Amino acid sequence: MSFFSFLESIPSISSVVLKYYTEGPPKKSWDLRFHLAIAMIKDGLASKLSIEQIQEGFDTYFKFKTYPNITIKDVILDDEYRQKSKAHLEKILKQYVDVLDEKWKDPNDKGLHGEWQYINEKTSETDNVILYLHGGGFCIGSPKYVRLITIKFVKFADCRVFSLNYRLSPQNQFPAALCDSIAAYLYLTNPGPNAGFEPINPKRIILAGENAGGNLVFSTLLFLRDAGLPLPAGAIALSPWVDLTQSMPSKWDSEIDKIDFVPSELGYFTNVPSSPAMDEFYANTKVLADKIALKNPKIVSHPSFTEVPRFNLYCVNEALAIPYVSPMLAESLGNLPPILCQVGGDEKFRDETVLICHKASSPHEYQLPSYATKNFEKSPFKKPTNVILEVYDDMPHVFHMFTFSKPSQVAVKRCCDFIKRVSSIEDNNTSMIDIINEDIVSSSISVSSSFTAIRVGTDGMIRELNETDRDCLKWNEIGVVPKSNL
DSSP states (O other): OOOOHHHHTGOOOOOHHHHHHHOSSSSSOOOHHHHHHHHHHHHHSSSSSOOHHHHHHHHHHHHOOTTTEEEEEEEEOOOOHHHHHHHHHHHHGGGGGHHHHHHHHSSSSEEEEEEEEETTTTOTTTTTEEEEEEOSSSSSSOOTTTHHHHHHHHHHEEEEEEEEEEETTSSSSSTHHHHHHHHHHHHHHSOOTTSSSSSOOOEEEEEEEETTTHHHHHHHHHHHHTOOOOOOSSEEEESSOOOTTSSGGGGHHHHHHHHOOOOTTTTTTSSSSOOOHHHHHHHHHHHHHHHHHHHHHOOSSOOOGGSSSOOOSSOOOOGGGGGGTTTTGGGGGOOOOEEEEEEETTTHHHHHHHHHHHHHOTTTOOEEEESGOGGGGGGSOOSOOEEEEEEEETTTGGGGGGSHHHHHHHHHHHHHHHHHTTTTOOSSSHHHHHHHHHHTTTSSSSOSEEEEEEEEEETTEEEOOOOGGGGGGGTTTTTOOOOGGO
């Protein structure tokens, strides 16, 4: 029985399972079904499987059957897209080459896979297209896992979805996932003669993703901007993990720890059992560490990065401040297309989501942290990005996956509304009124020229942010690795 099949059977759940969860939900708004879903994920994360077992079993555990009127079509992209992406990356990442594992340039897989999702007999070359980037901490996940979300977009946003199966770590280090994301974007905007479709206007493309996929949404936008490539119409980031230094207070809040399922460990995935993939990872890690020590690279960083052992499978500690690794630390998040960010009010990544939204909408004001903003005055990207921030009461990380819940349904509906609005804008003079929901326009919510931030109740009602939601903007350890939590 899959995880979601189990959820369907909860109304008749056995007394044994009920007894196991006798403490009840940590939030009054959670029903038994939601509580058990979170508890099961926590239990699953507590079991120490090898990284290969986690990767291989993920799609089996999170199995989701699609609707009969929706087509799922698996495709393998021609290698030309990766080659074009690699050429762009090599040019932009030249300054970081001393801290990168060069193996990303030679993919060890059987080609870049993705899947098209669309309603049968309704597909049109003029449809909007969502390039979806799944989450999973850069280590796990696939398009199959996120169909719970992507199929909703297909049904309710009148669009097609191209969901990417990018390379995972530890087998593939940064910037392998970013390379694949850019390759997929090039596939959509500049397809070869064998792709089977005409080039898609970037103004009909929306990037979207959750968790690490939300990171890739931001890092892909930054890279496209920096490389001078056409930008998409907009982007959606769901519970994005945009601070790989894990420096923000909500990540280590003991009260949130009772609610969210994101592990309270600095190096959770580096502590998995030994396996062929991990053994090779650690062997490569030593080689790369020796290379870095020899080169002594002069890149933006903080002493805290190297005061702790390597704790991330995606990149070395020295690379944490690279903007395409930790977008929250970018010198400027200006000049990007409109972005909708949704985050749980009781999840570990809340503070970094709040901060990155403020930084994007007010690049002059939030130039943080100080060690990563030395060249802001010379930056050509100072135009505020239009941002909508939605913080959902009582919700944990990526609550969108629990589609049986009211908050998930409300959030997905608001995403679909954003997709329709942002893709209908024909010029670059976008105003907030063009992209926000009617309920915000007709309420007492404050709307600035580039930023709207709301709290969404568990019943879907909206209000202003809580007074404490912006406390993280005053945090004086932004981008500093908290070594006491290793």
